Each structure stands twice: as C-alpha cells, then as structure tokens.
Amino acid sequence: MNLSLTEENYLKAIFFISGNEGNLVNTNAVAERLDTKPATVTDMLRKLKNKELIIYQPYKGTRLSEDGRLYAIQILRKHRLWETFLVEKLGFGWEEVHEIAEQLEHVRSPKLTERLSGFLGNPQFDPHGDPIPDERGVFPVREDLTLDRAEAGQEVLVKGVKDSSTEFLNYVAKLGIRLGDELKVVNIEPFDGSVLIQHGEAEFRLSAQASSNIYISKK
Amino acid sequence: MNLSLTEENYLKAIFFISGNEGNLVNTNAVAERLDTKPATVTDMLRKLKNKELIIYQPYKGTRLSEDGRLYAIQILRKHRLWETFLVEKLGFGWEEVHEIAEQLEHVRSPKLTERLSGFLGNPQFDPHGDPIPDERGVFPVREDLTLDRAEAGQEVLVKGVKDSSTEFLNYVAKLGIRLGDELKVVNIEPFDGSVLIQHGEAEFRLSAQASSNIYISKK
DNA sequence: AATCATTTTTAGATTTGCCTAAAATTTTTC
DNA sequence: GAAAAATTTTAGGCAAATCTAAAAATGATT
Ligand SMILES: [Mn+2]
Ligand SMILES: [Mn+2]
Ligand SMILES: [Mn+2]
Ligand SMILES: [Mn+2]
Numbered sequence: 001m002n003l004s005l006t007e008e009n010y011l012k013a014i015f016f017i018s019g020n021e022g023n024l025v026n027t028n029a030v031a032e033r034l035d036t037k038p039a040t041v042t043d044m045l046r047k048l049k050n051k052e053l054i055i056y057q058p059y060k061g062t063r064l065s066e067d068g069r070l071y072a073i074q075i076l077r078k079h080r081l082w083e084t085f086l087v088e089k090l091g092f093g094w095e096e097v098h099e100i101a102e103q104l105e106h107v108r109s110p111k112l113t114e115r116l117s118g119f120l121g122n123p124q125f126d127p128h129g130d131p132i133p134d135e136r137g138v139f140p141v142r143e144d145l146t147l148d149r150a151e152a153g154q155e156v157l158v159k160g161v162k163d164s165s166t167e168f169l170n171y172v173a174k175l176g177i178r179l180g181d182e183l184k185v186v187n188i189e190p191f192d193g194s195v196l197i198q199h200g201e202a203e204f205r206l207s208a209q210a211s212s213n214i215y216i217s218k219k
Numbered sequence: 220m221n222l223s224l225t226e227e228n229y230l231k232a233i234f235f236i237s238g239n240e241g242n243l244v245n246t247n248a249v250a251e252r253l254d255t256k257p258a259t260v261t262d263m264l265r266k267l268k269n270k271e272l273i274i275y276q277p278y279k280g281t282r283l284s285e286d287g288r289l290y291a292i293q294i295l296r297k298h299r300l301w302e303t304f305l306v307e308k309l310g311f312g313w314e315e316v317h318e319i320a321e322q323l324e325h326v327r328s329p330k331l332t333e334r335l336s337g338f339l340g341n342p343q344f345d346p347h348g349d350p351i352p353d354e355r356g357v358f359p360v361r362e363d364l365t366l367d368r369a370e371a372g373q374e375v376l377v378k379g380v381k382d383s384s385t386e387f388l389n390y391v392a393k394l395g396i397r398l399g400d401e402l403k404v405v406n407i408e409p410f411d412g413s414v415l416i417q418h419g420e421a422e423f424r425l426s427a428q429a430s431s432n433i434y435i436s437k438k
Numbered sequence: 439a440a441t442c443a444t445t446t447t448t449a450g451a452t453t454t455g456c457c458t459a460a461a462a463t464t465t466t467t468c
Numbered sequence: 469g470a471a472a473a474a475t476t477t478t479a480g481g482c483a484a485a486t487c488t489a490a491a492a493a494t495g496a497t498t
Pocket of ligand 1: 083097098101
C-alpha cells in the first residue's frame with residue numbers, strides 16, 4: 001500500500017505516542033505532536049481506519065494495526081538510516097540531521113533503503129543512539145550503559161544520546177562531545193550524582209540528568 | 220522562495236522543453252511531458268506567472284524568467300547529483316536511478332546538496348553523461364566525443380550516453396556496456412557507419428545511430 | 439446524579455492540484 | 469479571406485488536507 005507523506009507522518013506520530021506497548025492514543029496528543037488541529041486528526045483517523053492501518057473507535061482513542069505498525073517502522077528505519085548517512089558520510093553534526101531526514105524518510109524505494117543500509121555497514125543505531133529496525137521491523141537490543149552508571153576512573157566511548165531533543169543535542173555539541181569520542185570518568189559526586197569528565201584536554205562536570213541521557217560503552 | 224513538488228516539476232518541464240535558448244513553450248507540450256491535461260497546465264501557468272517564475276501571455280506561450288531558470292537548474296543539479304550517488308556509491312545501474320532521483324531532487328537543503336556534491340568529488344557529469352550545473356547554475360562544457368566519431372583501432376572509455384531514454388539505457392545495459400568501460404573500435408563500416416566494437420571478450424556491431432549516442436573519451 | 443470541564447467529533451469553508459466539457463483564440467487550409 | 473482544425477483558456481466540479489465554530493460525548497466534581 002502506498003500512502004501519502006501526510007498519512008505516513010500520522011502513522012509515525014501514533015507509533016511514537018503509543019510506545020512499544022501499543023497503548024491507546026488520544027486525538028489531542030496526535031494533534032499536538034503534528035502541530036495540527038484535533039478536527040484534522042479526526043478526519044485522518046477515519047481515513048486510516050478505512051485503510052485498516054489503525055484500530056480506532058470514535059471517542060475511545062486509536063492504536064496502530066499490525067500493518068500500520070510495520071509501515072510506521074519502515075519509515076522510522078529510513079529516517080534513522082538517512083541520519084546515519086548524513087553524519088557518517090557527509091559530515092553533518094547530529095543536531096542538524098533530523099529535519100533533512102524528515103524529508104528523506106518518505107522516499108519510496110525498498111531497494112534504495114537496503115542498498116543504503118549496506119553502504120553504511122548495516123548500522124544498528126543511528127547517530128543519536130536510537131535503534132534502527134531491520135528490514136522485517138525488528139529492533140536491535142541496546143547493550144550500552146548510560147554515563148551516570150559508569151564508575152570513577154573508567155574510560156568510555158560515546159555511543160549516542162537517550163534524549164535527542166534539539167536542546168540536549170546543542171548542549172552536548174557545545175561541550176564538544178561527538179559520537180565515538182572517548183571520555184574519562186574522573187569521579188562521581190555522591191551528593192548529586194554529577195560526573196566529572198575528562199575529554200581530551202578539557203575537563204567539565206555533567207549533571208546526573210545530563211549524564212543519564214548519554215549512552216556509552218566500555219572502552 | 221519555496222515551491223511545492225508540483226510547481227518544481229512544472230519549472231523543470233518548461234526548462235527541458237524550452238532548451239538552452241529559452242524558446243517559447245506551448246501549453247500542450249508541458250501537458251504531454253507531465254502527463255496531465257492542458258487545462259491543468261493553464262491553471263499552473265497563471266500561478267507561476269504570479270510568482271514571477273515564468274513569463275507567460277495567454278495563447279502566446281511561456282518561458283522561464285531568470286528566477287525560474289535558476290530554480291529549475293537547482294532541481295536539475297540535485298537530480299543529477301543523486302543519480303551519481305546512486306550509481307557510484309550504491310551500485311545501482313544507470314537505467315534504475317531516474318525514478319528514485321525524481322523523488323530525491325525535491326529534498327530541500329542547500330547544505331545537503333553541497334555536501335553531497337563534495338562527497339562525490341564534485342562531479343561534472345552524471346552517470347548518463349549529462350552535465351551537472353554548479354551551485355551558481357553554470358553548466359560544464361562537454362569535451363567528449365561520441366563513439367561514431369572514433370577511429371578504427373582506437374581504445375576509448377565510456378563516459379555517458381546522449382540519449383538516456385529507458386529504451387536506450389536498457390539496450391546498452393543488455394550489451395554489457397557500463398560507465399567507465401573500455402571499448403576497442405575494431406573498424407567502422409563505411410557503408411552505413413556502423414561500428415564493430417570489442418568489449419572484453421565480446422565483439423559486436425553498433426549501428427551509427429546507437430554509437431552516435433554514446434559519449435567516449437580517448438584512453 | 440446533575441453540573442461543569444475537557445475531549446472529540448461534525449459541519450461547513452478554504453486551498454491546491456487535478457479533471458471534463460464548452461467557449462474562445464489562433465493557425466492552417468482551401 | 470472564410471471555413472476548418474488545432475490550440476488554449478474558462479467554467480464548473482472533485483478529492484485531499486487543512487481550518488474554525490458548533491455540537492456531542494465523556495470524565496470529573498460536587
Ligand atoms: Mn530524527
Ligand atoms: Mn516525515
Ligand atoms: Mn534522470
Ligand atoms: Mn521530480
């Protein structure tokens with residue numbers, strides 16, 4: 001089934017709000033996420049229900065059908081592959097790629113998607129550390145820790161971020177931290193859980209909140 | 220100015236029909252190229268005229284304004300860069316890439332375009348041998364010959380095709396000729412101008428018409 | 439359980455891109 | 469140069485995606 005760009009974005013929005021458990025999603029929540037009006041969402045829900053991509057009962061909320069879920073995951077796969085391409089191959093910063101990937105994710109060509117994935121070495125995580133589902137829609141399991149769980153003295157590699165909001169990405173970029181960078185955990189303050197980091201020449205302190213949003217692996 | 224995908228395709232269509240000289244373009248010609256109806260074209264022409272992207276007088280025909288021409292060339296630049304990417308980096312055949320590039324050409328991000336160009340080594344010609352305009356809209360000048368102008372005994376490299384219709388690309392692909400391949404001109408038949416080619420182990424004869432549509436350079 | 443507040447849907451419009459059929463204009467032919 | 473043919477525009481409509489305003493349903497509060 002071939003959907004319009006708009007329909008694709010609705011599926012993706014429902015997927016995100018719904019979470020892995022496939023919770024019921026409110027009309028208002030979708031409207032807010034897509035920056036549109038509830039009345040517009042209702043129209044689209046009726047349409048997506050007719051196409052059997054969602055399960056929807058008026059006034060009761062909606063969730064993705066199995067078909068809808070698979071479709072949404074394919075868009076997500078493309079989004080994250082393109083983000084990886086932009087960072088790894090074209091040298092973009094991880095805070096710059098989301099908007100462009102919003103466009104690229106709608107390009108329709110299964111062959112392109114698979115070739116792109118191969119070209120990138122079939123990555124399992126995108127530049128923000130988010131998992132990239134495979135062709136059949138299966139998500140890889142993350143093994144990485146977050147920085148707040150590291151131990152003093154450890155040297156670690158930056159694998160991604162949990163929170164990929166523009167605000168957080170900009171903060172991290174301002175600190176000079178990039179994907180793959182090596183960090184040394186100097187110490188962890190017992191009082192507030194903040195972490196003193198050595199990064200090349202620089203040394204700085206990250207709050208527990210910030211460090212709990214950075215994925216790392218042991219070096 | 221940000222145009223819709225449809226508007227962009229109209230500009231590109233007018234650019235192609237109009238040619239380098241900026242000839243007047245008929246409503247019917249645009250309709251045929253875009254596989255739509257003349258009445259629909261008239262609607263769009265009025266709209267593009269209001270945006271000052273074309274010069275248009277009812278019943279008299281239309282051509283691109285300077286702004287419109289620059290816009291069309293930017294789309295063309297993106298189209299040909301993406302085709303180059305698909306062939307060079309993802310290993311697509313040159314007969315497969317046009318459709319995908321029709322989608323990718325509409326992705327809006329000047330930075331992406333320039334990064335992509337750099338990543339590809341700022342190519343001057345796409346996989347079909349068509350010139351890729353630079354950032355400012357200037358087309359490179361082609362120095363290559365066509366195969367019908369080669370001399371017997373010469374060894375040449377395939378640089379592109381003049382005619383990039385699906386039919387011709389398929390024919391060339393069927394012969395096993397790919398971009399960058401080396402061909403040896405065994406002889407040229409004086410009677411009809413057909414060319415006997417040696418390509419690796421294979422030997423075959425190309426009509427004058429076919430060979431006049433293949434760009435080559437001396438080895 | 440009746441009222442009030444919130445959420446959601448319905449009704450009615452608008453814009454964009456497209457269509458068919460009819461009218462107008464231009465071009466070609468005799 | 470008038471008639472016929474071709475081209476192009478206008479008129480009127482339709483589907484998709486959006487909006488605002490009003491109505492309906494649900495949920496929360498006394
Ligand atoms: Mn993203
Ligand atoms: Mn999107
Ligand atoms: Mn092409
Ligand atoms: Mn296009």
